[in-house]
Amino acid sequence: MSDDEREEKELDLTSPEVVTKYKSAAEIVNRALQLVISECKPKAKIVDLCEKGDSYIREQTGSMYKNVKRKIERGVAFPTCVSVNNTVCHFSPLASDETVLEDGDIVKIDMACHIDGFIAAVAHTHVLQEGPVTGRAADALAAANTAAEVALRLVRPGRKNKDVTEAIQKIAAAYDCKIVEGVLSHQMKQFVIDGNKVVVSVSNPDTRVDDAEFEENEVYAIDIVASTGDGKPKLLDEKQTTIYKRAVDKSYHLKMKASRFIFSEISQKFPIMPFSARLA
The missing domain is CATH 3.90.230.10 (Creatinase/methionine aminopeptidase superfamily)
Known part of the structure; x- marks a missing residue:
């Protein structure tokens, strides 16, 4: 089997290795979800909840596949979002945002994790009330x-x-x-x-x-x-829009030094997956 054929086979769910990566990503992101749910309490800052979810995923994936010949990309595949009541989705605020949860809020949480590009995404709706x-x-x-x-x-x-x-x-x-x-x-x-x-x-x-x-x-x-x-x-x-994804199919010719610096940082840290402006 050639390298190209082997690489193609790895993309298929018939490969046990691919299934393992999906399962590992799913286990991590489900634990991250449970962590964020447990922290959803009145007066909790939404940005803190988002950070907890993202940090947990980064920590857990960072401890995997450390001693392998080929570098395995892993981490957050979609930033943790906490969208409340009539906000539909994808609210992941900047560090300066002071928005907090209140008793009775309907809280929609979503996030995703990946290992070697194989993505597991989860979402859950949690209501802040007893009973x-x-x-x-x-x-x-x-x-x-x-x-x-x-x-x-x-x-x-x-x-x-x-x-x-x-x-x-x-x-x-x-x-x-x-x-x-x-x-x-x-x-x-x-x-x-x-x-x-x-x-x-x-x-x-x-x-x-x-x-x-x-x-x-x-x-x-x-x-x-x-x-x-x-x-x-x-x-x-x-x-303010806070979640971005680089358009990998487009070429950029940036004139300003600051723009080139920011684009270089994004290309290195977040080459393909969506990311939060908090981390850029």
């Missing part, structure tokens, strides 16, 4: 959870991406909720967190995706957000 969740908040939680369970069962060889889109909307409607528009579930490959095969949460003229069929040994991150509103995100507060 069971009731009312419309409970409807939204149940709609999202049930839709996710059904989606996981539909992502199977031979099924289509539109099967998932149709099913999750029907489930949300049963709880008198809406699936939030603009949320995409991507196929993931080695070092690719947003692959070409996509499951759109709500099909409309603004977010069309190509029809696709799921195939054996593919990996997907299923991302579902349910709302008691109309499911159409609105810009209520212009939060």
